[in-house]
Each structure stands twice: as C-alpha cells, then as structure tokens.
Amino acid sequence: MVSIALKRITKDFAKKRVLDDVSLQVENGEFVAILGPSGCGKTTMLRLIAGFEQMNSGTIHFNDEIIASPEKNLPPEKRNVGIVFQNYALWPHMNVEQNVGYALKIAGVSSDERRRRSLDALATVAMENFAGRAPADLSGGQRQRVALARCLAANPSVMLLDEPLANLDVHLRASMEREFSDFHRRTRATMIYITHDQSEAMALADRIAVMDGGRVMQFARPHELYREPRNEMVARFIGNGLVLPVADLQRGRADGTVNVDIFGHRSEVRARKDQARLAGASIGVHPDDLKLADSPAEGFAAEVERITYRGSHVQVHFRPRHAPDLSLSLHASHDRRVSAGDTISVCVGDGWVIPEAA
Amino acid sequence: MTDIAAVMPRERRPAPAFRLGPETLTLGILAIFVATISLAPLGRLALTAIAPDGTLDLAGTWSVLARPRVFTAAMNSLYVALASTLLAVVLGSVAALLTVHGNIRFKAAWVFGFVLPLMIPPQVTALAWVQAFSPTSPVLGLFGLAMTPGARHPLFSAGGIIFLLGIYNAPLVFLTVRAALRRLPANLAEAARASGAGNLQLIFTVLLPLARAGIFAGAAIAFVSAIGNFGIQAMLGIPARFPTLITLIYQQLNSYGPSGLSDMAALSMLLSLITVIALGLSNWLGGRGDVRVEEGGRPAEIGLGRWKMPVEAGAWLYLAATLLLPLSALFATSLVKGFGQQLGWDTLTLTNYVNALFHHASIRDAFATSLLLTVTAVLLLSVISLVLAYFISWKKGALVRLIQMAAELSYVLPGIVLGVAMILFFLRPLPLVGFSIYGTVWIILAAYLSNFLALSLRPLLGGFSQIDRSLEDAARVAGAGFFQRMRDIILPMLAPAVIAGGIIVFMSALNEIQVSILLVSSSARTIGPMIVFLEEGGSSTLAAAVGCLMILIVLALMGIASLFAGRLPKGALPWRD
Numbered sequence: 001m002v003s004i005a006l007k008r009i010t011k012d013f014a015k016k017r018v019l020d021d022v023s024l025q026v027e028n029g030e031f032v033a034i035l036g037p038s039g040c041g042k043t044t045m046l047r048l049i050a051g052f053e054q055m056n057s058g059t060i061h062f063n064d065e066i067i068a069s070p071e072k073n074l075p076p077e078k079r080n081v082g083i084v085f086q087n088y089a090l091w092p093h094m095n096v097e098q099n100v101g102y103a104l105k106i107a108g109v110s111s112d113e114r115r116r117r118s119l120d121a122l123a124t125v126a127m128e129n130f131a132g133r134a135p136a137d138l139s140g141g142q143r144q145r146v147a148l149a150r151c152l153a154a155n156p157s158v159m160l161l162d163e164p165l166a167n168l169d170v171h172l173r174a175s176m177e178r179e180f181s182d183f184h185r186r187t188r189a190t191m192i193y194i195t196h197d198q199s200e201a202m203a204l205a206d207r208i209a210v211m212d213g214g215r216v217m218q219f220a221r222p223h224e225l226y227r228e229p230r231n232e233m234v235a236r237f238i239g240n241g242l243v244l245p246v247a248d249l250q251r252g253r254a255d256g257t258v259n260v261d262i263f264g265h266r267s268e269v270r271a272r273k274d275q276a277r278l279a280g281a282s283i284g285v286h287p288d289d290l291k292l293a294d295s296p297a298e299g300f301a302a303e304v305e306r307i308t309y310r311g312s313h314v315q316v317h318f319r320p321r322h323a324p325d326l327s328l329s330l331h332a333s334h335d336r337r338v339s340a341g342d343t344i345s346v347c348v349g350d351g352w353v354i355p356e357a358a
Numbered sequence: 359m360t361d362i363a364a365v366m367p368r369e370r371r372p373a374p375a376f377r378l379g380p381e382t383l384t385l386g387i388l389a390i391f392v393a394t395i396s397l398a399p400l401g402r403l404a405l406t407a408i409a410p411d412g413t414l415d416l417a418g419t420w421s422v423l424a425r426p427r428v429f430t431a432a433m434n435s436l437y438v439a440l441a442s443t444l445l446a447v448v449l450g451s452v453a454a455l456l457t458v459h460g461n462i463r464f465k466a467a468w469v470f471g472f473v474l475p476l477m478i479p480p481q482v483t484a485l486a487w488v489q490a491f492s493p494t495s496p497v498l499g500l501f502g503l504a505m506t507p508g509a510r511h512p513l514f515s516a517g518g519i520i521f522l523l524g525i526y527n528a529p530l531v532f533l534t535v536r537a538a539l540r541r542l543p544a545n546l547a548e549a550a551r552a553s554g555a556g557n558l559q560l561i562f563t564v565l566l567p568l569a570r571a572g573i574f575a576g577a578a579i580a581f582v583s584a585i586g587n588f589g590i591q592a593m594l595g596i597p598a599r600f601p602t603l604i605t606l607i608y609q610q611l612n613s614y615g616p617s618g619l620s621d622m623a624a625l626s627m628l629l630s631l632i633t634v635i636a637l638g639l640s641n642w643l644g645g646r647g648d649v650r651v652e653e654g655g656r657p658a659e660i661g662l663g664r665w666k667m668p669v670e671a672g673a674w675l676y677l678a679a680t681l682l683l684p685l686s687a688l689f690a691t692s693l694v695k696g697f698g699q700q701l702g703w704d705t706l707t708l709t710n711y712v713n714a715l716f717h718h719a720s721i722r723d724a725f726a727t728s729l730l731l732t733v734t735a736v737l738l739l740s741v742i743s744l745v746l747a748y749f750i751s752w753k754k755g756a757l758v759r760l761i762q763m764a765a766e767l768s769y770v771l772p773g774i775v776l777g778v779a780m781i782l783f784f785l786r787p788l789p790l791v792g793f794s795i796y797g798t799v800w801i802i803l804a805a806y807l808s809n810f811l812a813l814s815l816r817p818l819l820g821g822f823s824q825i826d827r828s829l830e831d832a833a834r835v836a837g838a839g840f841f842q843r844m845r846d847i848i849l850p851m852l853a854p855a856v857i858a859g860g861i862i863v864f865m866s867a868l869n870e871i872q873v874s875i876l877l878v879s880s881s882a883r884t885i886g887p888m889i890v891f892l893e894e895g896g897s898s899t900l901a902a903a904v905g906c907l908m909i910l911i912v913l914a915l916m917g918i919a920s921l922f923a924g925r926l927p928k929g930a931l932p933w934r935d
C-alpha cells in the first residue's frame with residue numbers, strides 16, 4: 001500500500017487545459033472519491049496516476065518517491081497500480097481465471113500458485129464458480145466482479161476505479177456499492193474511485209475531492225462537503241444545494257454562528273469561527289432546510305408561484321418578496337394548504353456562510 | 359470469501375527505472391524498414407527523373423516527356439483508364455444496387471461470380487479473352503459467331519483494352535459501392551417512398567447520391583488499377599501497336615536495359631503524377647457535401663416486380679459472357695497440341711499440362727519461386743503490419759503518419775513504377791554485403807514487401823478500430839511490457855485480421871505481374887510474367903495451360919479461405935456476400 005501525492009499538476013490536451021494546478025494527498029489505505037461533472041478531468045487525473053498520460057507540470061509521488069514528472073515517467077507496467085475500467089476491459093480471448101491470473105503470470109508466479117491465488121481473488125467477489133467461463137458469457141455485474149478480482153489478484157499498491165458502476169443498472173449498483181465498501185474494509189487498499197454520482201461517493205469514500213473545470217474545488221470528508229462547502233460550486237453541486245444572498249453579518253449567539261439578514265428576516269446560520277463581519281455574503285442551504293413558517297414573524301415573506309404535486313409531499317415554488325427575481329422552492333406536507341398567489345412565510349432551518357463567495 | 363490481500367507477497371515494486379523502451383526501438387526499426395523498401399526507392403526515382411546526373415535538369419526531363427511517342431502513350435493511357443473506369447463504375451454500381459437492394463435469387467453465387475474476375479490474374483484474363491475471340495472459340499463457334507481466320511482480332515484495340523479493364527475493375531467499384539449502400543439505413547429509403555418516389559427516383563435521388571463517397575472511392579481505385587494494369591495493356595496493346603505509358607516503360611527496359619533507366623524514371627514519374635492527381639481529384643469530388651448518415655439497420659429492399667425475370671436473366675447472362683466465354687476458350691486451348699486446332703476427341707491432349715508441370719524447368723522454377731516469395735512476404739508482412747497498425751491506431755505521431763503515407767504510396771503507384779524505383783535504388787551493390795540484389799529474388803521480395811504492406815495493413819487497421827484501447831491499458835497495469843502485450847493481448851485478439859490480410863496478400867502476390875515484370879531475370883523468375891513470355895514466344899497452348907493452373911490455384915485458395923470465413927472479420931473475403 002502506498003500514499004499518493006499529486007503536486008501542482010497541470011495537463012493540457014492540444015492547448016486545452018484539462019487539469020489546472022491540481023494537488024491532492026491520498027493517505028495510505030484511504031478510500032478517496034473523485035467527484036465531478038462529466039468532462040471535468042477525472043479520467044485524465046486517473047490516467048496520469050496510472051502513467052498513461054504525461055503531465056505538463058507538477059509531480060506525482062508514491063510514498064514520497066517521485067514516479068512522474070514532466071521530465072521522467074515510470075511506465076504503467078512498472079507502477080504496480082490496478083485499474084477497474086468503466087467498460088471492464090476483460091480480455092475476450094482469455095477465460096475468467098486467465099484474466100484474473102494474467103498479472104501473476106507476467107510476474108512469473110508458478111501455475112499452481114497462480115491458480116490458487118486467482119481462485120482466492122475470485123472467491124472474494126463470489127465468482128469462484130465461473131473460473132472457466134469466457135467474459136462474453138457473463139452478465140454486466142459478473143464482469144464487473146471479475147474486473148475487480150483481476151485488479152485484486154495483482155495485489156496492487158493502489159487501486160484506481162473509473163466509474164466502475166456507471167454501466168450497471170440501479171439494483172446492481174446498490175449491491176456492488178456494498179461490495180466495494182466491504183472490500184475496502186477487508187483489504188485496506190489505497191483506492192481512488194472516480195464517479196459523477198455523488199450519492200455513490202458519499203456512501204463509499206473516506207474523503208471526496210470535488211472537481212470542476214480541471215480544478216479541485218474542495219477535498220474533504222463527505223459530511224463536511226455537505227455541511228460546509230467552501231465555495232458556491234460545491235454548495236450547489238452537493239445535495240442540490242441552493243445559494244442565497246444574505247446581508248449584514250453580525251456575531252452570532254455561539255461560536256461558529258453568525259446572525260444574518262435573509263430577505264429581510266434575521267436568522268442564525270453556521271459559519272467559520274474566523275468569519276469576518278461583512279455587509280454581504282452568500283449562504284448555502286439544502287432544499288430540506290427551507291420550511292414553511294407557522295407565523296410571519298418566524299421567516300421571510302414570499303409569494304407562492306405554483307404548486308407541484310410530488311406524491312409524498314408537495315413542492316411549493318415561490319419568490320421572496322425582497323428578491324422577486326429569484327425563484328425558489330421548498331417541500332411541504334399535504335396538510336399545509338397553500339395555493340398559487342398566497343403569501344407565505346419561509347424560515348431557514350440551517351445554512352452555512354460560504355467562505356470563498358464573499 | 360477469504361481475505362487474500364494479507365497472504366499475498368508483493369512481486370512488483372515500483373522501480374525508478376527510466377529508459378528508452380522497446381516501443382521506441384520497434385518504431386525505429388519499422389521506420390528504417392519502410393524507408394528502405396519504399397521511401398528511399400521512390401525518392402531515388404523522383405531524383406533520377408528530374409536530376410539524372412545529380413544536378414537538376416528539368417530541360418532533360420522535358421525533352422524525354424515531350425517526344426511525340428511519349429505524348430501519344432500518355433494520352434492513350436489516360437484514355438483507356440478513364441473510359442474503362444466509366445465502364446467499371448456503371449457495371450459495379452448496377453451490381454451493387456442489384457445485390458444490396460434487389461431481391462435477386464442465388465445472390466451469394468452471383469456475387470461470387472461477379473467478383474471472381476478480380477481474383478484471376480489480368481494477364482490470364484487477357485489471354486482467355488484473346489482465345490475467346492479466336493477462330494476456334496468453343497462457345498462462339500457453337501453459335502456460329504467465331505471469327506474467320508485471318509481477320510483482325512477485335513480485342514487488339516483500344517476498345518478491347520477498355521472493355522477488359524472495365525470488366526476486370528468492375529468488382530472494385532462493386533465492393534466500395536456495396537459498402538456505402540449497406541451503410542444507408544432503410545428509413546432513408548422509406549422516407550423517400552413515403553414522399554412518393556418510385557424505384558428509379560429512389561435510386562437516383564437518394565441512394566446513389568448518398569453512396570457518392572463510395573462511388574468516387576471505387577472510381578479512384580478502378581482508375582489507378584486500370585492505368586497500372588500491365589497484364590491487359592501489354593497482352594492486348596503490344597500486338598495492337600497501341601502504346602501506353604506502361605508498355606512504353608516495359609519496352610524501354612527490353613530495348614535498352616538499365617541504360618534507359620533515366621528515361622524510364624521520367625516516364626514513371628509522369629505515370630505517378632497522373633495517378634496521384636486522379637486520387638486527389640476523386641477524393642475531393644467524393645468528399646463534397648454532407649452525406650453522413652446514422653449507420654445501422656437493414657438496407658431497404660426494392661421489389662423488381664414484373665422486371666424480376668428479365669433482370670435476373672440479364673445478370674446471369676452477364677456472368678456467362680464475362681466468365682464462361684473466356685474461361686472455356688482458355689481451357690479448350692490448353693487441351694490442344696497446337697494453337698488454332700479445333701478441340702475434339704482426336705485432338706484432346708494433356709501434353710501442355712505435363713509440359714508445364716514437369717518438363718519445362720523454367721515454369722516449374724517460376725511456380726516455386728513465386729510460392730516461396732509469396733509465403734515469405736506474407737509472413738514478414740503479417741508481423742510488420744500488426745506492429746505498424748498498432749502504432750498507427752494507438753500511437754499517432756508525425757513519424758507514424760509518414761510511415762503510413764509511404765506504405766500507401768507504394769501501394770497505389772503502378773507496380774511497374776515501383777519496379778523502376780527498385781532497380782534504381784538496388785542497382786548498386788548494397789553497402790554491407792557488397793553485391794547488388796538486382797537480378798536476384800531479393801529485389802522482388804523487397805518490391806513485394808513495399809507494394810503489399812498497405813494491403814495487409816488494411817484489415818488490421820479495421821481490427822484495431824474494433825477493439826477498445828483499455829484492453830491494452832489493462833495489460834500494462836498488469837505489468838506486461840510491450841512485447842508481452844503484443845504476444846498475449848494484441849496478437850490473439852487481432853489474429854483474424856492478420857489472417858485476412860495474409861490471405862489477400864497471398865492471392866495478390868502469387869500471380870502478380872506488374873511488380874516483378876521488370877525485376878525478373880533468367881535466374882529469378884516469377885510465375886505471373888511467365889504467361890507474357892510464353893505468349894510472346896508463340897507457345898499459346900502452353901501459356902493457356904499455365905493460365906488454367908493459375909486459375910485453379912486461385913480457386914483452391916479461395917476455397918480454403920472460405921472454410922475459415924466464419925472466423926474472419928466480416929468483409930475480409932471480398933468474394934463472399
């Protein structure tokens with residue numbers, strides 16, 4: 001197992017900057033998810049770590065040893081990394097066992113030993129009964145398991161997974177998610193897991209690096225990303241967050257809170273301990289944090305635009321009276337009778353002052 | 359489930375080794391190889407054409423090209439190439455429409471028959487047609503249509519050359535147009551039908567315009583093939599005293615030997631120039647306008663209605679005329695003792711076959727030499743093109759592009775041009791071995807490797823585009839080095855494409871004439887030119903027997919290849935529907 005450090009990496013494809021000054025430190029045995037919208041450079045980052053691409057500047061370290069820089073590059077076959085590819089990349093002309101044992105064959109492991117270890121690896125993903133099958137005769141989920149076993153059998157120092165569940169249907173995804181999680185707990189392998197699905201990342205990872213436009217926006221634990229986004233991109237991206245303008249930041253009642261004016265109504269929201277007093281800022285809130293207030297004194301005034309029936313609840317679309325250009329929505333239970341044109345009062349249950357927005 | 363990570367020792371540790379890899383080395387060797395067999399000879403040819411004595415002498419080049427004889431030959435070349443291309447485009451397009459969209463019966467058999475002429479060596483085709491119109495022709499004789507003895511042979515003319523080149527190249531157009539038509543989804547045709555288009559309107563307003571790229575590509579190939587087709591131009595043009603550039607180059611070498619080389623180089627350059635311009639023009643014409651379509655689906659079927667019977671009869675009659683007529687004549691000639699004899703029970707003899715196979719040492723040796731050269735070329739090219747296709751597909755770069763361009767150039771230029779280039783480059787003794795390979799089999803092998811590299815490359819490029827690159831990446835992270843990946847991953851996955859390329863090269867090289875015609879010598883003779891030498895020497899019946907043997911070999915090869923058709927990539931065997 002290794003720790004991996006990416007230091008100030010930039011990567012251009014034909015003048016187009018795909019990675020822009022990316023730094024990341026992944027600890028030994030850590031499960032890190034790289035999360036971001038399609039095209040933000042996730043795969044490129046993974047291919048740099050594996051050695052398939054060369055960067056324009058920066059360095060990659062495995063256990064403090066430089067393995068890649070613009071001048072020199074340890075080839076992929078020497079890096080001892082394992083990859084689970086999005087399309088599985090199982091060799092069609094080899095059966096399951098041969099696929100899994102290939103790295104051992106290259107390493108010169110005797111065929112008895114190879115067989116034993118391939119079957120062991122297949123057993124970890126409950127595929128030992130399929131050793132003689134051709135990849136073409138397996139279902140998508142089974143192929144994914146074999147790809148995982150192949151990666152595992154090579155005993156890599158780091159496992160790289162590029163959207164491994166993207167080609168599976170929803171049910172399989174849930175069960176494979178559990179497998180990955182169990183698998184990491186058992187092996188304590190350093191894992192870098194790429195996904196554009198935040199619930200997957202939240203469920204699996206020790207830490208998540210949120211990427212956008214080739215930059216790392218925030219690298220933190222899942223609950224921290226959710227509760228304390230560092231900038232507006234993260235605030236909006238994680239959990240369908242909303243960003244609301246606030247005014248007149250004052251000291252709050254407790255440490256780590258501030259008192260702000262939200263659309264004409266003063267509320268307490270969370271903030272950094274060292275949050276400066278400002279005339280204006282942005283806060284991140286989640287849809288569930290907006291609630292219909294019981295009395296006008298408890299929230300800001302807004303006008304209901306329309307109501308959408310959602311089965312378990314209704315979605316109330318409204319415009320704050322102080323900012324009629326802004327269209328927001330909240331979830332309300334069926335027993336709150338509101339209709340279009342009504343004036344309502346909305347309270348903000350929880351919010352976070354975005355540090356980098358000011 | 360067991361926890362295996364704990365029990366596994368570590369074999370591979372990241373070692374800080376940074377060095378020039380085997381990939382770079384392999385690419386370097388490839389580059390040197392292609393430079394030697396293709397870039398350098400062609401460069402030498404160009405240099406000799408414009409600067410025969412080492413200094414630029416365009417006036418000298420011009421004085422060669424401005425001779426009336428050369429001008430006439432160039433015009434003749436252009437004329438027969440263009441006219442025969444037109445014929446090939448019409449025949450090939452009709453055949454493609456008929457087999458893709460028409461519901462004619464016994465389609466697979468008909469396609470086989472239509473493509474077959476392409477597989478038969480052109481010099482044999484020419485010989486067969488010459489026999490077909492001779493006074494003793496069995497088929498025409500049956501209808502009382504045979505020529506009267508002493509009359510001028512109708513095929514010894516520009517028209518005859520155009521006719522044979524057109525028939526010979528029609529399958530080339532057929533293959534590209536068929537591929538283009540098959541790409542068109544049925545709903546495009548259905549939309550035209552829904553708009554009220556009848557059969558002909560559908561063909562002329564939707565199908566053919568959308569297949570335009572295929573038509574022009576086919577026309578380009580047909581043109582290039584026609585202008586460089588030595589077999590037909592020599593067998594018909596020389597007796598007809600109808601000089602073309604290619605026969606002029608051939609006669610130049612025959613009359614002056616290597617001392618006429620600088621003139622030959624100038625003529626070759628002219629021929630190359632025409633070829634390259636034609637290719638560029640067709641590329642431009644075929645590429646204009648947006649003909650991109652969503653691929654997939656089955657091609658639309660056009661019902662022939664009450665025309666079904668006449669169309670089918672016409673299609674089969676065409677095959678009878680283009681296959682049965684010449685081949686039966688060739689076969690009949692091969693079975694009589696002297697040319698001009700009528701085939702009958704009293705004249706029937708196998709003497710020619712016995713002579714060809716056992717008594718004529720030169721024919722026997724030529725068969726053996728061709729077989730050896732072809733097998734060697736196939737084996738070498740399989741390895742070379744596998745690796746080259748890997749670089750072209752996955753490791754793009756300026757050097758790789760240059761190598762590919764050189765390979766393509768040696769393929770599209772007329773074989774005789776390559777022959778002249780080879781003589782020029784290899785005439786002088788080789789630096790290391792100290793002797794010249796001119797006049798030996800080695801120069802023919804070099805020419806084969808040069809000429810057929812692009813041909814064996816083609817199915818491999820198709821093969822690489824079918825497989826995902828992550829399959830190789832997966833092997834890299836498993837620790838496999840370049841050669842290990844080639845052996846364990848790439849070769850097994852591309853084996854069918856390698857075999858397909860091998861088959862095509864084998865069939866092209868075994869009977870070819872245009873590459874080796876200038877390179878053969880008394881000590882190194884291939885079977886392809888043998889027909890021309892025998893016919894020139896007046897041994898028509900022996901030539902016919904050799905021709906029949908060559909056709910037999912071709913048919914046998916096609917049969918063997920067809921046995922494996924199921925395992926080969928789709929479209930690898932052109933004669934299969």
Ligand SMILES: Nc1ncnc2c1ncn2[C@@H]1O[C@H](COP(=O)(O)OP(=O)(O)O)[C@@H](O)[C@H]1O
Pocket residue numbers: 013014018036037038039040041042043044045
């Ligand atoms: N080999 C390449 N050549 C040129 N551009 C590339 C190449 N690979 C990726 N890109 C570009 O880099 C950007 C990031 O790609 P990628 O890392 O695959 O994104 P992600 O995996 O996050 O979807 C995209 O805009 C993509 O078009």
Ligand SMILES: [Mg+2]
Pocket residue numbers: 042043
């Ligand atoms: Mg990606």
